[in-house]
Structures are given as structure tokens and as C-alpha cells.
Amino acid sequence: MxxxxxxxxxxxxxxxxxxxxxxxxxxxxxxxxxTALRKEGxxxxxxxLKMTRAGGGR
Numbered sequence: 001m002x003x004x005x006x007x008x009x010x011x012x013x014x015x016x017x018x019x020x021x022x023x024x025x026x027x028x029x030x031x032x033x034x035t036a037l038r039k040e041g042x043x044x045x046x047x048x049l050k051m052t053r054a055g056g057g058r
Contacts (some may be wrong), residue, residue: 002026005021005046005049007045008033008038008045008046009014009033010032010033010034010035011032011033012032012033013029013030013031013032013054014027014028014029014030014031014032014036015029015030017033017045021049023049023052023053024052025048025052032043037046
């Protein structure tokens with residue numbers, strides 16, 4: 001991954017993250033980051049992206 005993962009606010013929309021990092025997180029576009037992290041039981045965006053890219057995503 002060539003893009004540095006920056007700290008994102010919890011109210012950042014999932015669609016914004018999906019576009020920036022080229023992933024499909026499996027949540028509605030209007031869902032917020034904090035919701036996805038809570039549902040997956042993860043502490044950070046970087047962990048969520050690693051899980052998604054490793055095939056462990058929804």
C-alpha cells in the first residue's frame with residue numbers, strides 16, 4: 001500500500017474511505033467510520049483496512 005493511512009475522525013463517511021483507499025468495506029455509503037469499527041471490534045482504520053484486504057471483511 002503506497003498511501004499513508006492518516007488518522008480519520010469517527011464521523012468520516014465510509015464512502016470517503018472506500019474511494020481514498022480503493023476498498024469495499026461492505027457498509028452503506030452513508031455509514032460512519034466509528035460504526036464500522038465498532039461493529040468489527042477494531043480500534044483503528046488501519047486495522048479495518050488490513051482485515052478487509054486480507055479477505056476478512058464483510
